[in-house]
Amino acid sequence: MALWVESISKRFGTxxxxxxxxxxxxxGRVCGLLGSNGAGKTTTMRMxxxxxxxxxxxxxxxxxxxxxxxxxxxxxxxEERGLYPKFEVREQLIYLTELKGLPRKEAAVRVDRWxxxxxxxxxxxxxxxxxxxxxxxxxxxxxxxxxxxGLAILDEPFTGLDPVNTLIMExxxxxxxxxxxxxxxxxxxxDQVEAxxxxxxxxxRSHVVxxxxxxxxxxxxxxxxxxxxxxxxxxxxxxxxxxxxVRDGTAxxxxxxxxxxxxxxxxxxxxxxxxxxxxxxxxxxSLREIYLEKVGANHA
Numbered sequence: 001m002a003l004w005v006e007s008i009s010k011r012f013g014t015x016x017x018x019x020x021x022x023x024x025x026x027x028g029r030v031c032g033l034l035g036s037n038g039a040g041k042t043t044t045m046r047m048x049x050x051x052x053x054x055x056x057x058x059x060x061x062x063x064x065x066x067x068x069x070x071x072x073x074x075x076x077x078x079e080e081r082g083l084y085p086k087f088e089v090r091e092q093l094i095y096l097t098e099l100k101g102l103p104r105k106e107a108a109v110r111v112d113r114w115x116x117x118x119x120x121x122x123x124x125x126x127x128x129x130x131x132x133x134x135x136x137x138x139x140x141x142x143x144x145x146x147x148x149x150g151l152a153i154l155d156e157p158f159t160g161l162d163p164v165n166t167l168i169m170e171x172x173x174x175x176x177x178x179x180x181x182x183x184x185x186x187x188x189x190x191d192q193v194e195a196x197x198x199x200x201x202x203x204x205r206s207h208v209v210x211x212x213x214x215x216x217x218x219x220x221x222x223x224x225x226x227x228x229x230x231x232x233x234x235x236x237x238x239x240x241x242x243x244x245x246v247r248d249g250t251a252x253x254x255x256x257x258x259x260x261x262x263x264x265x266x267x268x269x270x271x272x273x274x275x276x277x278x279x280x281x282x283x284x285x286s287l288r289e290i291y292l293e294k295v296g297a298n299h300a
Contacts, residue, residue: 004061006022008047021207044203074153093114120139152181202294227279228253230275241266247292
């Protein structure tokens with residue numbers, strides 16, 4: 001594990017923000033840190049960055065405890081934007097990249113590369129305060145990754161992005177990871193996390209309830225999910241099948257969780273008898289289903 005968080009806890013007065021949290025992130029992989037508001041995600045990230053020190057436990061990077069010195073090799077996108085509003089975008093990015101120890105010429109080359117990658121060239125000479133929230137978020141992302149950090153910690157990096165800019169940012173995520181940066185980011189969009197991440201950590205009420213590789217987590221669920229759509233939308237026949245879980249899917253479909261010992265063809269046969277089937281697919285449970293199973297719908 002490139003990043004190893006070992007039994008960390010943090011209390012603020014009477015509030016236990018993080019309680020005995022442990023997880024690891026392999027080098028060069030993207031890990032999603034999930035959980036409802038107040039679960040401890042931001043506090044955990046701030047402890048990795050040594051903004052807060054844990055009351056208990058240790059945090060390691062490349063096998064050694066993280067120090068103020070080793071932290072200089074990290075990139076951090078905070079929950080609150082940390083940009084200078086009246087400073088021009090390109091000059092600010094170069095300045096922030098120089099602070100990471102890069103010569104100005106190299107910093108400028110790296111910044112120009114990310115300005116192009118994030119499609120913000122037209123905003124480069126503008127002041128940050130003149131940009132939309134979404135474009136400010138892309139500038140903040142560029143400031144985080146332009147120095148080529150070994151570890152990038154990103155707190156809600158997709159906040160304020162429209163669908164087009166979300167796709168641009170997702171592509172940038174994959175580029176950063178492909179170039180060897182280990183990425184830990186928090187998000188609420190579970191479909192997005194599932195598309196981007198190889199590893200996930202789920203916090204609930206300040207504890208880790210799930211952590212590891214996404215593929216292994218899905219396999220360990222030992223069940224399948226049927227996605228079913230019926231012409232006319234009558235799914236009442238499902239009430240007669242014991243042991244399944246049913247939730248609304250997209251476009252009037254249903255997502256049906258099957259226990260390991262139930263033949264998926266039973267659902268198909270029952271559906272065909274009930275009426276025309278317009279869509280049927282069988283797959284592993286989605287991250288959303290696993291999340292809801294672990295923490296409950298009230299905390300999604």
